[in-house]
Amino acid sequence: MAELYLIAYIDGCRVAINSGRIESIVQIPEIIFVPRADPSIAGLFALRSRVLTLIDSQYSVTGNRQQLAKGCLAVVVEISGHHYGFAVDKVEDVVSISDEVVQKSINPSAKWRPIISDIAQVGEHLVMILDPAKMVQCDQLMAA
Amino acid sequence: MDDLLDDFIAETRETLEALSGQLVQWEKNPQDRTLIDGVFRFVHTVKGSCGFLDLPRLLRLSHAAEDVLSSAREGQIIASTQLVTKILAVVDRIAALTDALETGSTLFDNDGDLIEEMLAFLPKDDGGISQNSEAGGVFDFENEHSSDNIKSKARTVRVSLNLLDRLMNGVSDMVLARNEVSRQLRKSQAEADVDLAFGRLSASVAEMRDTVGLMRMQNIDRLFSSLPRLLRDISLELGKEVDLRIDGSEVEVDREMVEALRDPLTHILRNAVDHGIETVVERLAAGKHPVGQIHIVARQSGNQILIEIMDNGRGIDLEQLGSRAVTSKIVTAAEWQTLTEKAQLNTIFVPGLSTAKQVTAISGRGVGMDIVKSNLQAIGGTVDLENSVGQGLKMTLRLPLTLSIIAGLSIKAGDQFFGVSRNSVVEILSSTNKNVKIDDLGGVSVAHIRGKRYPYAKLEELLGIEGGENPVSANRTLIVIRPAIGRVYVLDVESVIDNEELVVKPGAPIIMATGLYAGTTLPDNGRPMLLLDASGLGEAIGVEQEPDNVATSADETAQQVAKRPSALLYIATDGVKRAIRLNVVDRIEDVDVADITYVGGKMRARVDGKLYDICELAILPDDGQIKLLRLNDGQTTKFLAVEDVLDIFTLDGEIYPSAQPEIFEGVVMTQDQSVELINIFQYFELQADVGFSPKNRPLCFIGCDGDAEWERRILAPLLTASGYVVSFDDADRNDAAIVLCRDDGSEDRDDSRILHLRENLVPSTVATSSIYRYDRTGLLSAIQSKLAGAA
Numbered sequence: 001m002a003e004l005y006l007i008a009y010i011d012g013c014r015v016a017i018n019s020g021r022i023e024s025i026v027q028i029p030e031i032i033f034v035p036r037a038d039p040s041i042a043g044l045f046a047l048r049s050r051v052l053t054l055i056d057s058q059y060s061v062t063g064n065r066q067q068l069a070k071g072c073l074a075v076v077v078e079i080s081g082h083h084y085g086f087a088v089d090k091v092e093d094v095v096s097i098s099d100e101v102v103q104k105s106i107n108p109s110a111k112w113r114p115i116i117s118d119i120a121q122v123g124e125h126l127v128m129i130l131d132p133a134k135m136v137q138c139d140q141l142m143a144a
Numbered sequence: 145m146d147d148l149l150d151d152f153i154a155e156t157r158e159t160l161e162a163l164s165g166q167l168v169q170w171e172k173n174p175q176d177r178t179l180i181d182g183v184f185r186f187v188h189t190v191k192g193s194c195g196f197l198d199l200p201r202l203l204r205l206s207h208a209a210e211d212v213l214s215s216a217r218e219g220q221i222i223a224s225t226q227l228v229t230k231i232l233a234v235v236d237r238i239a240a241l242t243d244a245l246e247t248g249s250t251l252f253d254n255d256g257d258l259i260e261e262m263l264a265f266l267p268k269d270d271g272g273i274s275q276n277s278e279a280g281g282v283f284d285f286e287n288e289h290s291s292d293n294i295k296s297k298a299r300t301v302r303v304s305l306n307l308l309d310r311l312m313n314g315v316s317d318m319v320l321a322r323n324e325v326s327r328q329l330r331k332s333q334a335e336a337d338v339d340l341a342f343g344r345l346s347a348s349v350a351e352m353r354d355t356v357g358l359m360r361m362q363n364i365d366r367l368f369s370s371l372p373r374l375l376r377d378i379s380l381e382l383g384k385e386v387d388l389r390i391d392g393s394e395v396e397v398d399r400e401m402v403e404a405l406r407d408p409l410t411h412i413l414r415n416a417v418d419h420g421i422e423t424v425v426e427r428l429a430a431g432k433h434p435v436g437q438i439h440i441v442a443r444q445s446g447n448q449i450l451i452e453i454m455d456n457g458r459g460i461d462l463e464q465l466g467s468r469a470v471t472s473k474i475v476t477a478a479e480w481q482t483l484t485e486k487a488q489l490n491t492i493f494v495p496g497l498s499t500a501k502q503v504t505a506i507s508g509r510g511v512g513m514d515i516v517k518s519n520l521q522a523i524g525g526t527v528d529l530e531n532s533v534g535q536g537l538k539m540t541l542r543l544p545l546t547l548s549i550i551a552g553l554s555i556k557a558g559d560q561f562f563g564v565s566r567n568s569v570v571e572i573l574s575s576t577n578k579n580v581k582i583d584d585l586g587g588v589s590v591a592h593i594r595g596k597r598y599p600y601a602k603l604e605e606l607l608g609i610e611g612g613e614n615p616v617s618a619n620r621t622l623i624v625i626r627p628a629i630g631r632v633y634v635l636d637v638e639s640v641i642d643n644e645e646l647v648v649k650p651g652a653p654i655i656m657a658t659g660l661y662a663g664t665t666l667p668d669n670g671r672p673m674l675l676l677d678a679s680g681l682g683e684a685i686g687v688e689q690e691p692d693n694v695a696t697s698a699d700e701t702a703q704q705v706a707k708r709p710s711a712l713l714y715i716a717t718d719g720v721k722r723a724i725r726l727n728v729v730d731r732i733e734d735v736d737v738a739d740i741t742y743v744g745g746k747m748r749a750r751v752d753g754k755l756y757d758i759c760e761l762a763i764l765p766d767d768g769q770i771k772l773l774r775l776n777d778g779q780t781t782k783f784l785a786v787e788d789v790l791d792i793f794t795l796d797g798e799i800y801p802s803a804q805p806e807i808f809e810g811v812v813m814t815q816d817q818s819v820e821l822i823n824i825f826q827y828f829e830l831q832a833d834v835g836f837s838p839k840n841r842p843l844c845f846i847g848c849d850g851d852a853e854w855e856r857r858i859l860a861p862l863l864t865a866s867g868y869v870v871s872f873d874d875a876d877r878n879d880a881a882i883v884l885c886r887d888d889g890s891e892d893r894d895d896s897r898i899l900h901l902r903e904n905l906v907p908s909t910v911a912t913s914s915i916y917r918y919d920r921t922g923l924l925s926a927i928q929s930k931l932a933g934a935a
Contacts, residue, residue: 032671048320049666
């Protein structure tokens, strides 16, 4: 069964995010910093009447914080009742990925492994499928 | 079909709760037809729907229950405790099956046992079970079902919570958008027409927000309806008879509050029956009605919901509680002695303590009351105890009206804004206040406020944000915070911005993991704000996480011992700054000049229908108000006129002696100035009558013949003003302490009470003890020495 995936760029890398989980893609308004929180949290931002948590996706991969400013792009995903925005460099396209093109034989690199569920072939290129829920699991981050 | 099933599940669940309450009532009033009719109707509806939806197990259960209830309706069997227990067991099974239906799980099938136990109550000659169930299975349920539904009262629609939340979010969006439009309109200075139209839009948006807010509200009856059943089960198990009275079921609370309260109320009720209510024998011995009473009252008071749970049991035995607390190592015996009664009572909320003599299935394991407290704290509520030993216990739960809106303060630290719940804020002070001192003890700081010590931290440093060490704005704000858990501490912030209602939303788990935040909120300006968690911050400062009740009360006692006297700094009517000891000042009052008059040689103020002396008020302005300090020495009240009141400070410095000790107690230093500390005795010693209360004024009898013009006009007022009661009535002569007469003293010479007054300045040769009648001082001192001699 094929599903639709959004192709986005994080830390210059192409990743695919299941579009079924994506609520919207927004330009972030003002970011409110959250002191003493996990470094992967870039801050809070308001989307209509909701307060969303902005995740510095690049930090989750590289361990280096990114300078995120007003106007940058975020993919809004709901994970167990809370809404998050995942900062991305840019979004490209929506593609259909079926189970058959998932490449079980290829492992992602160590820094990506914790947040990647699969690697699939899209057209002529390989793309990593991102599992956003893994980026906001507290215990995983504590361990990291 | 799925929709039908969902409806069935929701409907059944809703009625089940009310049903058990009705069954319990029926047990008490077996003759009440309406009750049994109600129960019967419900079971019948369930049966009908089950047949329709093809749910064989539910059908069997409800059918059997219907059989029993119908013969009860016809009077063939009488409601008994055992019968109701069995019916309740079947009702419980129906509830369990309904849940299982929704979640798709399975439930062990021993329905047959339950049914047989229940049917055993049926009269033997009443047809076979199998025959009945056959007949019921093909019942014309369609007809019956619809006829039952006709009698629905209030028209309601079932809406999923999810949809409701979306609606609320939508309305909140509208409010934000409205605020934005309003800003733009102000900027562009639109025409009056536009303003008018916008005003209308704005009003309807506001109304809509309120209405949607109401949709979250729910009758507290939803919570209370399950209590009669619960109480019945507990009291049956414990063999105690308890009557439950519930008032205020119509109070509306937030939907989520109902769920949050369920556990605490259950625990409280269990405890009340198990520990509070005595056995019948004990109750009779104590002269009480054999049936215990538990009374639950809910009411709304301002923006709080109060739930009171009163029982007329034995109350809490503090001595027993104390020995428990000591054996459980919660406090030492010495500490226990120093605790106030309230603090002693509050130890029942400490985990691991129980007053039960033995562990029962219901309570006594030392869990329960601590859960009550922590559950209540989680939703921003508090619990108070009122104990009367032998008479019962009253618990008062105070809850915020809604879970989602709190009264908050917005504060600034660094360049960020934070919210903090106003409930936990004790006091807000300026850091330049002279009563505040902050000591740095190598990383740990302690704030002294009016002689009390508190842990202290700068919010910027605590949160690791910039601006904390910036000395540019020297005037910062200190907030004294009393968290729900832990000790009072002082938070140093840049400033307090505003006092507003904050709509709290839970933060993402990854943010809550910091332990510093209670949630997020979106104020009207549209910028998200973090809500600080008072307890979490306290923990971050390093405030000891002792059980708060023990800690604070021990603290309070220690502070009371160490408490230094305070003084009030004021500007006296002559424009000089002076200080007066605070403990004689009741309060500050502004009194209208119209109520102040110069009578009887003194300035007097009329307050609450009484006249009081005013000290230090020489000139009375034509109108306006005079600031007065109400002084009280325990018996007498006087007022001290002041120009203005400046500050309160502690008298911890030296008091330097004064040259006029009768007017000034000494000189003290405050705010780097030396001021005179008023000697308060001068105001109270001014008048002699202060010593006499009207009851024990000595009685003076004035014996005289004729018109006694002088006695009545001159002598009597003088004596009255000096604090004596005067009588001219011969009947009072025997009771009088002093007898005065203006003659030569020939009669009653042996009466020691008699004081003779003579006409001439020079003593006559005859009289031994006589006083010239215009010698005021001599007369008064003679009366006094006579009184002293008599005493």
